[in-house]
Amino acid sequence: xxxxxxxxxxxxxxxxxxxxxxxxxxxxxxxxxxxxxxxxxxxxxxxxxxxxxxxxxxxxxxxxxxxxxxxxxxxxxxxxxxxxxxxxxxxxxxxxxxxxxxxxxxxxxxxxxxxxxxxxxxxxxxxxxxxxxxxxxxxxxxxxxxxxxxxxxxxxxxxxxxxxxxxxxxxxxxxxxxxxxxxxxxxxxxxxxxxxxxxxxxxxxxxxxxxxxxxxxxxxxxxxxxxxxxxxxxxxxxxxxxxxxxxxxxxxxxxxxxxxxxxxxxxxxxxxxxxxxxxxxxxxxxxxxxxxxxxxxxxxxxxxxxxxxxxxxxxxxxxxxxxxxxxxxxxxxxxxxxxxxxxxxxxxxxxxxxxxxxxxxxxxxxxxxxxxxxxxxxxxxxxxxxxxxxxxxxxxxxxxxxxxxxxxxxxxxxxxxxxxxxxxxxxxxxxxxxxxxxxxxxxxxxxxxxxxxxxxxxxxxxxxxxxxxxxxxxxxxxxxxxxxxxxxxxxxxxxxxxxxxxxxxxxxxxxxxxxxxxxxxxxxxxxxxxxxxxxxxxxxxxxxxxxxxxxxxxxxxxxxxxxxxxxxxxxxxxxxxxxxxxxxxxxxxxxxxxxxxxxxxxxxxxxxxxxxxxxxxxxxxxxxxxxxxxxxxxxxxxxxxxxxxxxxxxxxxxxxxxxxxxxxxxxxxxxxxxxxxxxxxxxxxxxxxxxxxxxxxxxxxxxxxxxxxxxxxxxxxxxxxxxxxxxxxxxxxxxxxxxxxxxxxxxxxxxxxxxxxxxxxxxxxxxxxxxxxxxxxxxxxxxxxxxxxxxxxxxxxxxxxxxxxxxxxxxxxxxxxxxxxxxxxxxxxxxxxxxxxxxxxxxxxxxxxxxxxxxxxxxxxxxxxxxxxxxxxxxxxxxxxxxxxxxxxxxxxxxxxxxxxxxx
RNA sequence: AGUCUCUUAGCUCAGUUGGUAGAGCAUUACCUUGACAAGGUAGGGGUCAGCAGUUCGAGUCUGCUAGAGACUACCA
Numbered sequence: 010x011x012x013x014x015x016x017x018x019x020x021x022x023x024x025x026x027x028x029x030x031x032x033x034x035x036x037x038x039x040x041x042x043x044x045x046x047x048x049x050x051x052x053x054x055x056x057x058x059x060x061x062x063x064x065x066x067x068x069x070x071x072x073x074x075x076x077x078x079x080x081x082x083x084x085x086x087x088x089x090x091x092x093x094x095x096x097x098x099x100x101x102x103x104x105x106x107x108x109x110x111x112x113x114x115x116x117x118x119x120x121x122x123x124x125x126x127x128x129x130x131x132x133x134x135x136x137x138x139x140x141x142x143x144x145x146x147x148x149x150x151x152x153x154x155x156x157x158x159x160x161x162x163x164x165x166x167x168x169x170x171x172x173x174x175x176x177x178x179x180x181x182x183x184x185x186x187x188x189x190x191x192x193x194x195x196x197x198x199x200x201x202x203x204x205x206x207x208x209x210x211x212x213x214x215x216x217x218x219x220x221x222x223x224x225x226x227x228x229x230x231x232x233x234x235x236x237x238x239x240x241x242x243x244x245x246x247x248x249x250x251x252x253x254x255x256x257x258x259x260x261x262x263x264x265x266x267x268x269x270x271x272x273x274x275x276x277x278x279x280x281x282x283x284x285x286x287x288x289x290x291x292x293x294x295x296x297x298x299x300x301x302x303x304x305x306x307x308x309x310x311x312x313x314x315x316x317x318x319x320x321x322x323x324x325x326x327x328x329x330x331x332x333x334x335x336x337x338x339x340x341x342x343x344x345x346x347x348x349x350x351x352x353x354x355x356x357x358x359x360x361x362x363x364x365x366x367x368x369x370x371x372x373x374x375x376x377x378x379x380x381x382x383x384x385x386x387x388x389x390x391x392x393x394x395x396x397x398x399x400x401x402x403x404x405x406x407x408x409x410x411x412x413x414x415x416x417x418x419x420x421x422x423x424x425x426x427x428x429x430x431x432x433x434x435x436x437x438x439x440x441x442x443x444x445x446x447x448x449x450x451x452x453x454x455x456x457x458x459x460x461x462x463x464x465x466x467x468x469x470x471x472x473x474x475x476x477x478x479x480x481x482x483x484x485x486x487x488x489x490x491x492x493x494x495x496x497x498x499x500x501x502x503x504x505x506x507x508x509x510x511x512x513x514x515x516x517x518x519x520x521x522x523x524x525x526x527x528x529x530x531x532x533x534x535x536x537x538x539x540x541x542x543x544x545x546x547x548x549x550x551x552x553x554x555x556x557x558x559x560x561x562x563x564x565x566x567x568x569x570x571x572x573x574x575x576x577x578x579x580x581x582x583x584x585x586x587x588x589x590x591x592x593x594x595x596x597x598x599x600x601x602x603x604x605x606x607x608x609x610x611x612x613x614x615x616x617x618x619x620x621x622x623x624x625x626x627x628x629x630x631x632x633x634x635x636x637x638x639x640x641x642x643x644x645x646x647x648x649x650x651x652x653x654x655x656x657x658x659x660x661x662x663x664x665x666x667x668x669x670x671x672x673x674x675x676x677x678x679x680x681x682x683x684x685x686x687x688x689x690x691x692x693x694x695x696x697x698x699x700x701x702x703x704x705x706x707x708x709x710x711x712x713x714x715x716x717x718x719x720x721x722x723x724x725x726x727x728x729x730x731x732x733x734x735x736x737x738x739x740x741x742x743x744x745x746x747x748x749x750x751x752x753x754x755x756x757x758x759x760x761x762x763x764x765x766x767x768x769x770x771x772x773x774x775x776x777x778x779x780x781x782x783x784x785x786x787x788x789x790x791x792x793x794x795x796x797x798x799x800x801x802x803x804x805x806x807x808x809x810x811x812x813x814x815x816x817x818x819x820x821x822x823x824x825x826x827x828x829x830x831x832x833x834x835x836x837x838x839x840x841x842x843x844x845x846x847x848x849x850x851x852x853x854x855x856x857x858x859x860x861x862x863x864x865x866x867x868x869x870x871x872x873x874x875x876x877x878x879x880x881x882x883x884x885x886x887x888x889x890x891x892x893x894x895x896x897x898x899x900x901x902x903x904x905x906x907x908x909x910x911x912x913x
Numbered sequence: 914a915g916u917c918u919c920u921u922a923g924c925u926c927a928g929u930u931g932g933u934a935g936a937g938c939a940u941u942a943c944c945u946u947g948a949c950a951a952g953g954u955a956g957g958g959g960u961c962a963g964c965a966g967u968u969c970g971a972g973u974c975u976g977c978u979a980g981a982g983a984c985u986a987c988c989a
Binding site for chain 2: 183191226227228229230241274275278279280281282283284285290292293350351352353399400403404407408411512513516543547549580581582585586587588589590592593595596597598599600601602603605606607608609610611612613654656658659662665666673674677678681685769772773775776777779781782783812866869870873876877878879880881882883884887890891894
């Protein structure tokens with residue numbers, strides 16, 4: 010960070026392609042959790058990878074002002090410290106206190122992001138409430154208003170009675186109620202059974218005998234009956250046909266309300282009759298509109314009943330009112346029954362209070378046209394591309410198709426205040442500034458709308474507002490951009506390349522960025538969207554504060570290291586939920602250790618080494634050297650391919666196995682003698698391979714690889730990508746290996762496979778025949794010329810790794826009966842004479858086991874090859890492959906059988 | 914209710930155009946080998962949820978069934 014490696018300016022190549030990612034801004038109140046750690050890791054892997062490939066790379070970081078959360082937090086603090094409410098201190102003082110809080114505590118998450126090792130550009134850090142971003146918000150609001158896409162209206166909205174603000178549909182979470190009930194209430198029909206009404210309480214039986222005197226409605230929310238202005242039935246419902254047009258004497262209110270017919274009512278649900286409360290239910294509102302019903306508001310904004318609910322109920326909380334209404338109905342004999350009923354209720358996402366649908370005047374965005382922009386982009390260009398595509402592309406598209414208007418005003422003080430002013434007569438003036446409003450109102454006597462905008466309104470502009478767009482210069486000059494530096498940022502880095510986020514905000518955020526990006530920039534905000542999975546606890550449960558089953562990434566960092574944590578997170582399949590297991594991080598902690606120790610070995614005898622060589626001509630190299638170069642380049646190619654399609658876990662697996670299996674288990678072991686003998690060439694060579702491996706690992710494990718890379722002899726900025734030639738030396742700016750086809754050597758790989766197979770078979774014999782670790786054996790090998798040449802040239806390594814003191818290579822085997830036998834791929838036979846050591850019974854069992862395995866495979870192959878259909882219809886190469894394989898196995902099995910017979 | 918995903922070794926999970934089932938952890942035996950015991954070497958362990966179909970061939974494609982889960986809408 011101090012060296013400026015994370016700013017795009019570090020790139021000196023004027024022709025460098027840009028690569029940009031914007032961070033999903035964490036809440037200013039937030040602290041790091043596993044979800045962050047996951048998405049941050051993926052973004053940083055991509056960023057470091059692209060930077061090393063020479064892209065002009067920007068990973069833009071910033072924080073979201075998080076309206077409701079932050080206001081709640083500061084409100085709580087105010088109460089604790091000063092025993093005051095926001096209203097006590099007033100808007101101006103309160104807002105100042107929020108800023109104080111932000112400046113003091115808002116930095117926690119940014120420090121944690123540094124701890125994660127994210128290579129974000131801190132010089133461009135953004136905050137949604139800062140001036141430039143706020144200007145962008147006002148500009149967008151005004152333009153949408155002028156086009157008629159933003160409007161003010163009175164509707165049923167989601168109201169949180171505790172936060173006392175409206176919420177958008179997406180900020181409402183449906184949850185099952187603990188003890189839902191369905192109440193059956195009898196509404197007396199006016200003019201029928203007149204006179205009986207008064208006696209209802211004394212003799213409810215008479216009511217039942219006279220079903221014509223009432224209509225029963227079922228409801229989960231009896232308290233709303235105080236605001237009923239109709240009862241609706243289906244027009245086709247025979248039971249109620251005659252009642253349509255009649256009226257009801259609504260109990261407890263003294264009001265008379267009509268019975269209306271509406272298709273919305275389903276005859277076979279409940280009683281087939283629905284009470285209609287237009288001011289307190291969205292569907293009832295629609296019915297009310299259709300039938301011109303009165304909209305009677307019976308609740309206050311804190312969910313207590315108001316005076317319209319009647320004297321007996323005014324001031325009661327909604328749940329108290331519910332109890333009281335039910336009691337009163339029971340007393341009147343009008344409560345038919347109460348049933349248990351599973352009901353899901355909307356809750357405030359932040360404070361978990363049950364949402365109250367409330368009639369209220371708010372600001373909305375009409376989404377139709379922007380929605381069409383987004384749908385067209387998907388239909389015509391398949392953008393953005395979702396990873397994984399299934400199911401997110403469809404979910405996104407379907408949601409857009411059914412999109413409804415967006416409620417954007419919030420009754421809060423912390424946020425972007427709506428740029429609308431009212432004069433004395435209530436006339437509204439929407440303007441970028443008060444001056445502008447004054448100019449068009451021709452009076453200074455204006456009051457600004459007290460509400461602020463939904464936090465997601467500013468988030469929706471994030472990909473371009475953070476790059477400097479305020480719309481002002483564009484408006485004045487017809488050109489896009491704002492100021493010298495910012496202008497170039499927008500030109501260079503918009504659209505961004507990829508967005509990494511969780512599936513819970515595809516609608517809240519991703520879709521809205523696409524829509525505003527298309528509308529205001531004329532271009533998509535990003536090409537690709539990676540939707541990562543959810544990190545669950547070890548029992549597969551969602552982590553949550555209430556369950557206190559969360560795993561704190563900072564604890565994991567402390568125990569296992571950031572790099573091991575990053576490998577674990579990147580190592581989980583893209584888009585799939587996964588249960589957190591400490592064992593998994595442990596294995597990557599062990600991997601870190603392995604890298605550390607392997608590097609230690611490579612450095613042990615490197616005193617004379619000053620150069621990390623570059624890999625080029627392999628003609629004069631030994632087999633293990635050619636082999637490791639080939640493996641390295643294959644791995645590099647595969648890693649680049651995997652990252653290119655965001656298969657992070659694939660890349661992790663490749664790197665893990667290349668480093669551990671190929672490099673540590675085989676290459677180091679094969680070269681050990683040379684290195685420890687002080688062979689400078691071998692030492693320089695192994696360091697070269699190691700250095701390449703560290704580069705490949707760097708995007709995933711930045712701390713460890715940098716630490717070790719700096720310790721290697723001869724590293725310098727000469728190893729940098731040419732775009733960073735003059736920078737301070739760091740692995741971060743070296744060239745990421747992409748793999749070179751000309752260095753992939755299949756011949757070397759297959760020759761090495763023979764050596765490995767031989768060593769493994771000998772070790773197997775040693776283990777199964779209980780040969781002591783210290784005992785040396787002789788190995789007799791019968792093989793063709795080619796294989797003999799390969800094995801002969803690697804005799805020293807084979808002796809060492811198989812713990813042999815003698816190797817005899819020949820055309821055919823000439824060994825004592827008391828030998829352990831095995832076969833190799835390619836018609837080679839091996840034998841280990843065990844005079845005096847061999848237990849014939851054990852050897853017979855061992856051979857028998859090998860033969861059985863081969864027979865099993867042979868059976869399968871014979872089955873397929875004797876199937877005429879297979880031979881006829883399968884591709885010729887496939888058939889030949891199986892024939893070759895069968896020949897090989899036949900030979901091996903025959904040899905082992907002979908060996909077995911020879912023992913008898 | 915609609916849409917979708919998942920079910921593979923004891924556990925947690927990979928498996929990208931259909932062609933001999935993989936990893937990590939756990940497990941068994943052996944090992945103070947000059948990088949590494951948080952390690953090494955050699956093993957054991959799976960009728961890929963079930964049924965049917967397409968195909969020469971299915972973990973992979975289609976349909977159904979059974980479990981688990983996700984999202985969206987509704988819920989008088």
